[in-house]
Amino acid sequence: MKTLSVLGSEIRKNWRFMLLNGVLFALLFQVAMLIALMVRFQAFPNYTTIYNWAEAVSVIIQSTPSIRDMAPIIWEEWLIEIGRMNYDYGTGISEWSLNVIPSRLLVLFFVGAMLSLCLAMVRRDTCQSGMSNTLRATTGVGTLLIAMTNATMSWVVCCATPTWVVGLAMLGVGVSSSLALEQLGPVLSGAGFVLLTAMIIGLAWRRARNDRDPEGVLAHA
Amino acid sequence: MKHILKSAFLATALVPLASAAMAEKISIAIGHQSMCTDTYTAGIIIKELGLLEKYLPTDGKYADADYDVSWADYSSGGPITNQMMANKLNIGVMGDYPLIVNGAKFQETESLRSIYVAGTGYNLKGSGNAIVVPVDSDIYSIDQLKGKDVSTPVGSAAWGMLLKAMQDNGIPTGEYGLKNQSPAVGAANIAAGKIDAHSDFCPWSEIMEFRGTGRKIYDGSETGVPYLHGVVVREDFAKEYPEVIEAFLKAVIEAGDWIREDPMRAVTEMEGWTGVEKEVLYLYFSEGGHLTLEPTIKQAWVDALKFNHGVLVKEKAIPPLDFDAWITEDYIKAAYADMGLDYEADKAVVVDPAEANMGLPMEIWHARDGVSTYPTMPDFLTAVAAMNGTGAKLNATYVYDIETGLKLFGKTAFWVKAGDEYATFLRKGEAEAYAAANSGAVITFDEAIADFVTEG
Known part of the structure; x- marks a missing residue:
C-alpha cells in the first residue's frame, strides 16, 4: 500500500515531465527511424501521403461486426506515410517508407512517460552507483525491446504484410533470423513493458522501505 | 391562398431531393497492382477501359443506384489485404501467396471473411517467377x-x-x-x-x-507448381451486392478478350497505363506468352494454393485456411452464364506451354511496321538480318525455349547451331547438352544472324 502511495506521489510530482517526455519520445523515435532509413538507403524521401485516420477508424467501426476484430484492424491504420518512390520502373514503386501509425505513437508515448518516471526515480534513489547503473541498464533494455517491436519502417516487401521485423531486415538482420523473430514481437514488447513496470514498482518499493527505515538511508550517507 | 402556394412550392422543390435521397450510393473500391502483369485483366484494363461501369446492374434493386467506383494502385498484395480488412477496399487482385494470406487473415477474425471468386490468369508450370x-x-x-x-x-x-x-x-x-x-x-x-x-x-x-x-x-x-493470380472480395459486400461482383467478373472476362483480340494494341496501351515496356508485356500477353488469361477455378489451382499455404505455414506460421469456405465458383459461373459462355468447357482446358507453343512462329517487332511472324528459324534469321541491314529499329524479337516452350527474347536466348538447324534455349546447360548431342555449337544471336547476312 505504501508502495502505491509512493508511486502515486512520484507520478503527481513528475506528470508534466512524463507527459513532455512521452510526446518527445514518440516524435523523436519517428525522426530516428527516418534518419535510419535515409542512412541505410543513402537517399532522401521524395513523397509524403497523409491519411484520414479518423475517417478510416469510423469506417472500421461501422463495418466490423465484432468489437474484438476492430482493435487489431484500427491498430494498423496509418496517419502519415513518408518514403522514397523509385520511378525507374513502371509508374513508380515505393522503395521504402516510414509509416506514422497512431496506435504505435500511443505505445511509444507510454514508453517515454514510463522511461522518464523510471529515470526520475533512479536519480532520487540512494543506492550505490553500481546498482544505479544496473537499474539504468534494465530500464534501457525494457525501452529498447518495446521500441524495437514498434518500429514502423517498411520496405515494400512484396506481397507480404509488413511487420516490425521488416525494419530489422532492412537494417541488415538476415531474413531467416527476422522471420524467426517475427512471432516473438508481442512477447518481446510485453517483456519490455514488464521490465519497465517492475523497475518502477521496485523503485517505489525501495523508497517506501527507506522511508520506513531511515537508517538504511543513513547507511549510505 | 398564400399558404397553399408556399406549401406547393416547397413540395415541388423537395421532390428531386427526396428522389435523390432514395438513390442508394454504392461505393466500389478496388485494389490492384499496375506493376504485376498477371493482375491486369482484373485491374488496370478494367479501370482504363471502363469495363466495370459497362456491366454494373441498373435494374431491379439497382435501378436508383448511384455507383462510386474507385481504384487504388499498390505495389504488392499485402497492403490490399489490410485495406480490405479496414473496409476501404471491397475487391482486391493479387498473386497466389498473398491471396492465401488474405484468406487466412480474414478467417482469423471472428466476424470478417473474404472469398476467392475468380482467377485472372495462370501459367501451368510456374513461369512468371x-x-x-x-x-x-x-x-x-x-x-x-x-x-x-x-x-x-x-x-x-x-x-x-x-x-x-x-x-x-x-x-x-x-x-x-x-x-x-x-x-x-x-x-x-x-x-x-x-x-x-x-x-x-x-x-x-x-x-x-x-x-x-x-x-x-x-x-x-x-518447379512445376502453377503460378496464378486471382480476385478476392469481402464476403459482406458480395452478399449485399452479388450482381456487382458478377459485373466485375464479366469485366474480367471482357478484359481477357480485349487482349486476345489484338495483343500488340493491348500491350501498347498498357505500356502507357503502367510504364512497363510493351515489349516485356508482349512476352506475357501475346499468343504463346507466359500468361493464359482465363478466370475459371480449376481443382489444380486449389491444389496449388493448398501447397503454397503449406509453405507459408512452415516458413511464416500464417493462420490455417478453410479452402472450402474461402473459394466459391458461384459468381464466376453466374457471370459466364449471363454472357452465354460455357464455364465447364473453359474449366476443362489447361494450357501447357510446352505443348501449346510447339510450332508457334518466331516474331519480330519492327518499330514502325509492328509484329511479323516467321514459321522457320531460317526465315526468321533472314528477316532479322535484312532489317538490321537497312538500319531499321527492332523493338524486340521472340523465340521459344525448346525444353519448356517458354517465350524468350531472341537476344537473351542461348542459340545452338547444329548443321543447318538452329535451336533456342533458356538455359546455357541445356543448350550445351543439345549442342553436344547434335554435333553442334552454342553461338550468340549475332552469330546466328550473321549466317544470313547477304553481301551487297
Whole structure:
C-alpha cells in the first residue's frame, strides 16, 4: 500500500515531465527511424501521403461486426506515410517508407512517460552507483525491446504484410533470423513493458522501505 | 391562398431531393497492382477501359443506384489485404501467396471473411517467377548459387518459388544467403552487380532481361507448381451486392478478350497505363506468352494454393485456411452464364506451354511496321538480318525455349547451331547438352544472324 502511495506521489510530482517526455519520445523515435532509413538507403524521401485516420477508424467501426476484430484492424491504420518512390520502373514503386501509425505513437508515448518516471526515480534513489547503473541498464533494455517491436519502417516487401521485423531486415538482420523473430514481437514488447513496470514498482518499493527505515538511508550517507 | 402556394412550392422543390435521397450510393473500391502483369485483366484494363461501369446492374434493386467506383494502385498484395480488412477496399487482385494470406487473415477474425471468386490468369508450370543474375555474371545454373547471396521479396510467390527451387536442387537454406529485397531494389542491385542473384515475380525478370541488366538462370516453370493470380472480395459486400461482383467478373472476362483480340494494341496501351515496356508485356500477353488469361477455378489451382499455404505455414506460421469456405465458383459461373459462355468447357482446358507453343512462329517487332511472324528459324534469321541491314529499329524479337516452350527474347536466348538447324534455349546447360548431342555449337544471336547476312 505504501508502495502505491509512493508511486502515486512520484507520478503527481513528475506528470508534466512524463507527459513532455512521452510526446518527445514518440516524435523523436519517428525522426530516428527516418534518419535510419535515409542512412541505410543513402537517399532522401521524395513523397509524403497523409491519411484520414479518423475517417478510416469510423469506417472500421461501422463495418466490423465484432468489437474484438476492430482493435487489431484500427491498430494498423496509418496517419502519415513518408518514403522514397523509385520511378525507374513502371509508374513508380515505393522503395521504402516510414509509416506514422497512431496506435504505435500511443505505445511509444507510454514508453517515454514510463522511461522518464523510471529515470526520475533512479536519480532520487540512494543506492550505490553500481546498482544505479544496473537499474539504468534494465530500464534501457525494457525501452529498447518495446521500441524495437514498434518500429514502423517498411520496405515494400512484396506481397507480404509488413511487420516490425521488416525494419530489422532492412537494417541488415538476415531474413531467416527476422522471420524467426517475427512471432516473438508481442512477447518481446510485453517483456519490455514488464521490465519497465517492475523497475518502477521496485523503485517505489525501495523508497517506501527507506522511508520506513531511515537508517538504511543513513547507511549510505 | 398564400399558404397553399408556399406549401406547393416547397413540395415541388423537395421532390428531386427526396428522389435523390432514395438513390442508394454504392461505393466500389478496388485494389490492384499496375506493376504485376498477371493482375491486369482484373485491374488496370478494367479501370482504363471502363469495363466495370459497362456491366454494373441498373435494374431491379439497382435501378436508383448511384455507383462510386474507385481504384487504388499498390505495389504488392499485402497492403490490399489490410485495406480490405479496414473496409476501404471491397475487391482486391493479387498473386497466389498473398491471396492465401488474405484468406487466412480474414478467417482469423471472428466476424470478417473474404472469398476467392475468380482467377485472372495462370501459367501451368510456374513461369512468371524467375531467378536472375547480373548479365555479366559467371553463374549459369541454380547449382552455382551455393554460398552466394540471393535476394527476393520475402512472402511473395517468387520467394515461395525460390525456396522450392533450392529444395528441389538440394541446396539447404544454410548454404546460401537469403536477402529480403523489394523488386525495385533487387532490380537495381542486379543492374549494379551488387547481389549475386535475385528472385522475382512477373514481369520483373523480363524487365531486367529487356533492359540488358539481368539474365535468367532459372524459370519458375522448373518447379512445376502453377503460378496464378486471382480476385478476392469481402464476403459482406458480395452478399449485399452479388450482381456487382458478377459485373466485375464479366469485366474480367471482357478484359481477357480485349487482349486476345489484338495483343500488340493491348500491350501498347498498357505500356502507357503502367510504364512497363510493351515489349516485356508482349512476352506475357501475346499468343504463346507466359500468361493464359482465363478466370475459371480449376481443382489444380486449389491444389496449388493448398501447397503454397503449406509453405507459408512452415516458413511464416500464417493462420490455417478453410479452402472450402474461402473459394466459391458461384459468381464466376453466374457471370459466364449471363454472357452465354460455357464455364465447364473453359474449366476443362489447361494450357501447357510446352505443348501449346510447339510450332508457334518466331516474331519480330519492327518499330514502325509492328509484329511479323516467321514459321522457320531460317526465315526468321533472314528477316532479322535484312532489317538490321537497312538500319531499321527492332523493338524486340521472340523465340521459344525448346525444353519448356517458354517465350524468350531472341537476344537473351542461348542459340545452338547444329548443321543447318538452329535451336533456342533458356538455359546455357541445356543448350550445351543439345549442342553436344547434335554435333553442334552454342553461338550468340549475332552469330546466328550473321549466317544470313547477304553481301551487297
